[in-house]
Amino acid sequence: MDRYECNGCSYVYDESKGDIHNGYPAGTRFSALPADWCCPDCAVREKPDFLKLAEAAA
DSSP: OOEETTTTTTEEEEEEOBGGGGGOOTTTGGGGGTTTTOOOOTSSSGGGOOOOOOOOOO
């Protein structure tokens, strides 16, 4: 599963963990989040501002 980082506060949305506090269970794909979803930590950056993180080497 992919991870995406807020370019404002460095919060990381991890698809394997979801965003439980806002009603998105573990396994919720970033692409499935609504267009107006914003960073749950800073509430400043919106979905288009997030950057996909490179996968860690195995």
